[in-house]
Amino acid sequence: MLLPTRRALDLLSGFRRNGRLDLGVVLIERRGAAAHLTLxxxxxxxxxxxxxxxxxxxxxxxxxxxxxxTVGVLRGGEMTHPEPGRFPNSCSSGKANPTVHGG
Structure with a gap:
């Protein structure tokens, strides 16, 4: 098993105290004994x-x-997009995503 990231160790006391932490692209919230991770x-x-x-x-x-x-729950956050079916090409790779055609 890998060691925890330095960032996690630095943020742990705040998460234990508040039960919620906004990491920007991931929101983590403790609800009872479950940690909910929302993308x-x-x-x-x-x-x-x-x-x-x-x-x-x-x-x-x-x-x-x-x-x-005692348990982790991973889910995607709600998404909206002005043109359903189109994929942005602004992700970190900088490469355009291929066009997806329905069949």
Whole structure:
């Protein structure tokens, strides 16, 4: 098992105290014994990019380190997009996403 990230260790006392932490692209909230991790990477329609991976590493570490948490719940946040079916090409890779055609 890998060691917790430095960022998670630095944020742990605040999360234990408040039960909520906004990491930007990930929101982590303790509800009872469950840690709810909500993806909020809206500029990429919750697609995985470097910022989301870093946020998830921190959120998972906090989930595992908090004595009050016995289960983690991962969910995507609500998304809206002005043109359904189109994918943005502004994720971290800088490459345009392929066009997806329905069949």
């Amino acid at each position: 909020r990477n809206t500029h990429c329609l919750n697609a995985e990019d470097d910022a989301l991976v870093d946020g998830l590493k921190t959120a998972v570490d906090l989930t595992l380190l908090d004595d009050q948490v």
